[in-house]
Amino acid sequence: MKHRVVITGMGVVAPNAVGLENFLGAIQQGKSGITFHQKLQDLKFSCCIGGVPSVSDEMKNQYLTPLQLRGFDSAGILYGCIAGTDAWADAGFKIDKNSPTDYNSGMVFGTGKSGTEKFREAIYKLDDQKVKRLGSTVVVQTMASGISAYLGGILGLGNQVTTNSSACATGTEALLMGFERVQSGKASRMLVGSCSDDGAYIWGGFDAMRVLTYKYNKSPEKGSRPMSALASGFVPGSGAGALVLESLETALKRKATIYAEVLGGNINSGGQRNGGTLTAPNSEAVQRCITDAIKDANIKCSEIDAINGHLTATTKDPIEIENWTKALKRSGKDFPVINSLKSMIGHCLSAAGSIENVATVLQLKHQFIFPNLNCNEVHPDILNLISKEKIPTKLLKKKLNIIAKASFGFGDVNGCIIFKKY
Amino acid sequence: MNKKELITSLKKIIKPYIQDQEAFKNLSEETDFINDLKINSANLVDVILDVEDEFDIEIDNKSMEKMLSVKAAIDIIETKLNKS
């Protein structure tokens, strides 16, 4: 028997807001989290803007113990611990370090890299023949699964506890992996999410690839322009998002707040064939991922009220829109409304999918479509596919029943989730 | 510009915003804009903008934060004038 799966808690650390309530306000208001970073300019980056969540020392102390914070320098793990702990508490669970191991609850919490700053510090020490001076936490802070290790201990989870990694599709993949585990009955509850480090050592490689915009260093908030004719590359961001997935039975039994239902989804890969490469998607696979997700959710294309796209603000945005129109067989005025959170917070890389999933679920719960910033001049190729009013630039109050969310990542990997109002 | 002249021009600037004439008459370096002169907090920014115009200086956010008394205002204006 397949269990129905619902979302009962969420937490978020985003460049434009930390905490679920602030995030809800920020996305409704169209608040940008993109700022100028002097350090990037000092390091001669072309793109000197980015999205970094603002987390104070006081806040760190609320989530990590003084012992954990000794020699701690892993932004992604910090963001993930805050979002994950918040989501768990939001779902109505006490965070108690003496609680018994909860074998019915697990976690899939993804990331791209972990502890880059810490790793850099360690490498300098190693090259200086000071291996004995590394300290005891380099391994846990820099191993890929550092985040699930830290968070699993804070929450006392006893089901599967793991970290997944699929580039910019990581957050969406994490959700679907957790979804399958709850749906199959192998766990009653899974915390799913993802996080990303920030700063020069994470973003440098993208700057070198020339996929970041360099035109908006003087007006950071205008820099991230998904779907715009003036889009000139993405703006890097960071943070974390977390959601508690739970079987409908247990959610109802404990009278939890239900944010939305996960109807289904799909993960696939284009195999880097048919136009797909290490960094570009195979369009056929993208369309297939969307149609298979719709099949899995057992809905009709016409039932989709809105799309939360991947839409990074590179030249690939029109191709993504084209893939949606082909997969849904809907275009022009018949196309659902579509938005991209990246216009406010940039592309948060491995954290993107889960922060955007949190935003998508908030839209369903509170019945609105957040505005697309910096998109007054829509790319002409997009206007050939869908009508302009499908890309709202102002907050839209709207009856919503089903939203489709997709994420795509380097390695030609795709993920698509179908959320439904509960 | 010496301190006395500074206070005189500052007095001219804040005059339209004060709501306690008595305190204004007895104005000294220790006078507080809000507690003594009862300047409405919504008008503090006007005092700051007027000071910028009058002395042709720019008061950054950090200095603005402290500008709650005659003494603080004088200190800030003097520092900025000496810099330019």
Added chain:
Amino acid sequence: MIGNDIIDLSLAKSESNWQRRGFLKKQFTENEQQLILAASNPFVLVWKLWSMKEAAYKVYVQQNELRFFAPKKFDCLLISENDGLVNFKSQTFYTSSIVTQDYIFTLGSTRKTTKAYTELVRPELIDIRIKSKLEDVTKFSASEIEQKKTTNRAPVYYYKNILLTKSCSISHHGNYGVFSLLYN
């Protein structure tokens, strides 16, 4: 903890000019400036956001022995027509505003829902109304209830040595006065 602010809109119109160069830039975040400029009635939004900032500031100064003028650092988010969040440093304040043709009132609180008592009165009657309200609640005689100020000049009310208010905020502007009380 609570803090409030009231703005007499006709007085605000004559006393201040929000369109003055530098006015928005010095006091409002980039996002707030954009919201204001896109609003159908920017004047009202300017003062609504201002009152949210001021109300949050008044909560903050009751907790911290510090005075300063940094409205831009109080970052406002409107979550519905009347409710908002104001973030300052790592703290979030919850605000609830009432906007009429004549005035804007905002109550700020450290909590999502507050049990604060609020009353709109003529400015000259604020103190006496607070005392008589405290008399109703505590049964101490109003004539023996005294207002004192903390070192930060936040008002507190005492009967002899007994502190009656957990948090008290008073505000007046033009023709309007208001007080909000949390009983001890």
